[in-house]
Amino acid sequence: MLSKTTQRVEPVAYYTKQELANRYRVSVRTITNWIVDGLETEDVGGVKRISSHALETFKRTRSGRRSHWK
Numbered sequence: 497m498l499s500k501t502t503q504r505v506e507p508v509a510y511y512t513k514q515e516l517a518n519r520y521r522v523s524v525r526t527i528t529n530w531i532v533d534g535l536e537t538e539d540v541g542g543v544k545r546i547s548s549h550a551l552e553t554f555k556r557t558r559s560g561r562r563s564h565w566k
Contacts, residue, residue, distance in 0.1 A: 510546065510547055
C-alpha cells in the first residue's frame with residue numbers, strides 16, 4: 497500500500513524593482529545591481545519580476561557580504 501504525502505505549496509509573491517526599492521529603502525539602481533550580482537528574475541506576463549523565493553535565496557547567499565561598488 498502506498499501512502500500519500502501531503503506537500504504544502506506556499507504562494508509565491510512577485511515584486512517589481514520599484515516595489516523592492518521601496519521595501520528596502522534603496523534606489524532602483526541598487527536593485528539593478530543586486531540583479532547583476534545574482535538576484536534571479538523571472539518573466540511574468542512578459543515583464544521581469546523578482547519572486548519572494550529568489551529574494552530569500554539572494555539574501556541568504558549575500559548575508560554578511562559588502563557590495564563591491566561604492
